[in-house]
Amino acid sequence: MPVVTVNPKTQLQQWFQYLQAFQTACEQESSSASNETLSTFANDTIVADLPSPNDQQNFLAVVNAKVPFTVTPSDIAASSTFESLLENVWTPLSMCVLGFIKFCAPPAQSTMGYTDFAKELLTTVFPGEVADANWIVLQNGLTSSIPSSCYSSNQQKAANNLVVKKGSTIQNLTDLISKLG
Numbered sequence: 385m386p387v388v389t390v391n392p393k394t395q396l397q398q399w400f401q402y403l404q405a406f407q408t409a410c411e412q413e414s415s416s417a418s419n420e421t422l423s424t425f426a427n428d429t430i431v432a433d434l435p436s437p438n439d440q441q442n443f444l445a446v447v448n449a450k451v452p453f454t455v456t457p458s459d460i461a462a463s464s465t466f467e468s469l470l471e472n473v474w475t476p477l478s479m480c481v482l483g484f485i486k487f488c489a490p491p492a493q494s495t496m497g498y499t500d501f502a503k504e505l506l507t508t509v510f511p512g513e514v515a516d517a518n519w520i521v522l523q524n525g526l527t528s529s530i531p532s533s534c535y536s537s538n539q540q541k542a543a544n545n546l547v548v549k550k551g552s553t554i555q556n557l558t559d560l561i562s563k564l565g
Contacts, residue, residue: 391487392480392483392484392486392487393484393487393525393529395475395480395483395484396480396481396483396484396525396526396529396530397529399470399474399475399477399480400422400529400530400531400534402451402470402474403422403425403426403466403467403470404422405447405450405451406425406447406466406469406470407420407422407425407466408446408450409443409446409447409450410425410428410433410434410443410466412442412443412446413433413434413439413442413443414433414434414439416428416432416433417433421531421533421534422531422533422534422564423531423533423534423536423564424533425466426465426466426467426470426534426564427465427466427467427564428465428466429464429465430460430463430464430465430466430469433466434460437457440457440460441457443460444456444457444460451474453473453474454473455469455473459472459473467564476562477562477564478558478559478562479498481558481561481562482498482501482502482554482558483498484522484525484526484529485522485554485557485558485561486498486501486554488518488519488521488522488525489501489509489510489518490509490518493508493509501554502553502554502555502558503553503554503555504553504554505551505552505553505554506546506547506549506552506553506554506556506557507547507548507550507552509554510522510547513547513548514544514547514548516547519547523540523543523544526540526543526561527540530561533564534564535561539560539561539563542560543557543560543561546560
């Protein structure tokens, strides 16, 4: 069977779609999750929103009908927040972000391994800084893929400041973007 590769932008978008599915499922069991931004929901404590085993079972039934992977009671028990739950059952947000940054990098860096790429200086990968064509593609892709409550205008400004700061690495940028809100 052929290996199916997912475009890194699609994977980043999927991460947030799955988090939204978690929120929708939680809202059916907990009024406290209603009207929250996705960023706030991501950082909610699971047991505060879903305190009873019955609430958790109902949440699981809805979530497992909405996502292409299985979430179990033991996954909930091993996770404190909804963000950590998604990272435990699917993939860490930081890996999706790093993958998308790498996807937007010039060919010399986009073919590097993830560990080495994360150590690269931002000024090496995006030498034109905020005017760099690849940086513009990256920022446009991030703002179109990540809900604004999760990649705020303040974070976007911080990223633009980081790309011009000497010594800043791809890992620094990944950490900034992966911090929801």
